[in-house]
Amino acid sequence: MPHPFDQLNLEEVRGSHSVKWSLFPEDVLPLWVADMDYPIAEPIAQAIQARLSKRIGYPQGAGDPELLDAIIAKQERLGLKGLQRENLWLTSSVVPGIYASVLALSSVGEEVITQVPVYHPFLLALSDYGRVTKANPMQPGASGWEIDFEHLESLVTPATRLLMLCNPQNPTGRVFTRSELEKLAEFALEHRLWVMVDELWADLIYEGEHVPFASLCEEIAQRTVTLTGPCKAFNTAGLGGGVAISHNRAILERMQNVSKGVGGHPNVLSMAAWLAALQHGQPWLRETLAYLKANRDFLSRFLAEKLPEVGYIPPQATYLAWLDFRALGLEDPHKFALEQAKVALNDGAIFGEGFKGYLRLNFATSRPLLQEALERLAGALKASMVDDR
Ligand SMILES: Cc1ncc(COP(=O)(O)O)c(C=O)c1O
Numbered sequence: 001m002p003h004p005f006d007q008l009n010l011e012e013v014r015g016s017h018s019v020k021w022s023l024f025p026e027d028v029l030p031l032w033v034a035d036m037d038y039p040i041a042e043p044i045a046q047a048i049q050a051r052l053s054k055r056i057g058y059p060q061g062a063g064d065p066e067l068l069d070a071i072i073a074k075q076e077r078l079g080l081k082g083l084q085r086e087n088l089w090l091t092s093s094v095v096p097g098i099y100a101s102v103l104a105l106s107s108v109g110e111e112v113i114t115q116v117p118v119y120h121p122f123l124l125a126l127s128d129y130g131r132v133t134k135a136n137p138m139q140p141g142a143s144g145w146e147i148d149f150e151h152l153e154s155l156v157t158p159a160t161r162l163l164m165l166c167n168p169q170n171p172t173g174r175v176f177t178r179s180e181l182e183k184l185a186e187f188a189l190e191h192r193l194w195v196m197v198d199e200l201w202a203d204l205i206y207e208g209e210h211v212p213f214a215s216l217c218e219e220i221a222q223r224t225v226t227l228t229g230p231c232k233a234f235n236t237a238g239l240g241g242g243v244a245i246s247h248n249r250a251i252l253e254r255m256q257n258v259s260k261g262v263g264g265h266p267n268v269l270s271m272a273a274w275l276a277a278l279q280h281g282q283p284w285l286r287e288t289l290a291y292l293k294a295n296r297d298f299l300s301r302f303l304a305e306k307l308p309e310v311g312y313i314p315p316q317a318t319y320l321a322w323l324d325f326r327a328l329g330l331e332d333p334h335k336f337a338l339e340q341a342k343v344a345l346n347d348g349a350i351f352g353e354g355f356k357g358y359l360r361l362n363f364a365t366s367r368p369l370l371q372e373a374l375e376r377l378a379g380a381l382k383a384s385m386v387d388d389r
Pocket of ligand 1: 034093094095096119166170198200201229231237240241242
């Protein structure tokens with residue numbers, strides 16, 4: 001029997017309510033920005049409806065206490081223990097937390113280290129606010145995209161303040177192992193760095209185990225702020241909602257201070273949706289994860305059979321595939337995919353210097369649409385090779 005996600009209603013998906021489906025002309029298949037084409041879980045939809053029947057007045061300043069407790073319980077299950085409500089600061093979404101951590105934990109002209117390729121707002125937060133980016137390119141290795149620890153060490157100077165980490169990693173889909181994270185923690189402690197870790201993708205793991213960075217030891221917990229939110233696992237990006245978590249209250253206070261007057265207050269519909277996701281969203285999430293994994297495996301088989309020139313390490317997490325088109329000799333793979341294949345992907349160049357020629361593909365769509373997009377890419381590449389003869 002076909003899965004309901006195999007039969008997405010395109011009328012519902014298309015339209016101006018969605019940047020993914022409205023930025024490009026109708027003949028383009030959009031597999032770019034990171035949201036899913038699937039409808040949200042029924043308990044979440046119901047919770048939003050139910051919340052509308054109450055008043056939409058100002059919420060409690062720190063957010064709905066029931067939600068804070070549910071987030072704490074969820075973090076405990078992941079392995080991050082000992083949190084109280086005051087160790088949480090609700091943000092309007094995760095990106096404002098990224099910016100606030102940069103502002104709070106470094107100053108203009110100071111250096112910040114991050115692995116690249118990486119979710120581009122990490123890099124934008126640094127350039128927007130005059131911080132110096134110290135990029136540590138990851139390398140393909142036995143366990144997938146790996147951290148180059150030797151190069152990492154060579155980047156540190158007395159002006160280095162902050163380490164920004166994304167785990168699970170966007171765009172490579174790596175889930176860092178406990179021993180890799182322990183090495184990073186040692187590095188941060190040795191050089192007295194603050195750490196911002198974005199763990200937004202922690203619920204979308206196919207292989208490997210999520211280890212919350214701040215759970216590694218008490219000393220690292222005191223130097224770390226963890227960012228997360230509901231939007232990747234539960235497909236609620238348009239509602240917003242995020243949280244900054246730290247055992248060190250002083251970090252959160254600094255982040256709140258730099259956001260004074262511009263951070264806004266928690267959104268009541270977003271909080272209702274997030275609480276429902278935490279309380280009742282697991283069956284939907286399990287089902288969705290199984291569908292995504294099958295999409296990932298379909299993509300792997302397709303690439304191996306029909307596009308073997310495309311470099312690809314299957315992601316252990318996320319619904320993103322990081323594709324290396326450099327061997328195909330295209331001048332601009334992003335433009336080629338968009339104009340010749342009519343498939344919109346993310347240009348690798350935005351994820352860090354040195355990644356021109358890579359493309360990021362979002363496979364959180366129906367299997368037939370994924371197949372069509374891949375066939376369009378394979379067909380356009382074949383045609384371009386014929387043209388070149
Ligand atoms: C690692 C990471 N952090 C943050 C975000 C954005 O989060 P939000 O929409 O809650 O600001 C994304 C979106 O793709 C992401 O991949």
